[in-house]
Amino acid sequence: MAHNNIRLERDFFSRPTLIVAEALLGARLVRIDNGQRISGIIVETEAYCGETDLACHARIGRTPRTVVMYGPPGHAYVYFTYGIHWMLNVVTETEGFPAAILIRSIIPDEGIELISRRRHPQPTKDWTNGPAKICQALNITGSFNDVDMCADQRKLFFEESNLIRNIIVKRGARVGMNKVPEPWYSIDWRFLATID
DNA sequence: AGCACGATTAACT
């Protein structure tokens, strides 16, 4: 439950997307819901980087949906898919360059009670091990799209974590790349942490 | 106005 309350600031997210995607492993995602902290340690991310990345939503350029990715780093990019699911990303790099990181998996830490309630009746191991599961567990929906996660607000942000001693990072292909052509189909822009 | 599809999940067989 220990947390040092040091937030990740905009400089953290203005770096190259692959660097940030790996650096987010072991950090804490925090949602304050009705004054109550719900948080988890990030253990899986995926990078989506630029219009040339044919898996990135921004491959079709600037649209009402993708415009957030062209905005300032540190903002949330939250989108809806399959008619049911919300996905949380954080925008990276400089304003004008479209890139973001999908938060794919976290280990629940604070607010277990609320997470349990929202994810019932799923088993504990399946509470937050998927991007849509995270949004359900943390009550994140489209109203968070474009929210500045580096601003002074008390709803959604990242913090440093002092819980992690050792992180082993594995990389692999991104998930759900059904019709995406190579090299984007197989490029290892998925980051997984094994935590000690 | 109509259509195909999706950075998924859960419940099946």
Added chain:
DNA sequence: GTTAATCGTGCTC
């Protein structure tokens, strides 16, 4: 392994 759920988005007519 297979499949339904369910609707916003962007493209075509």
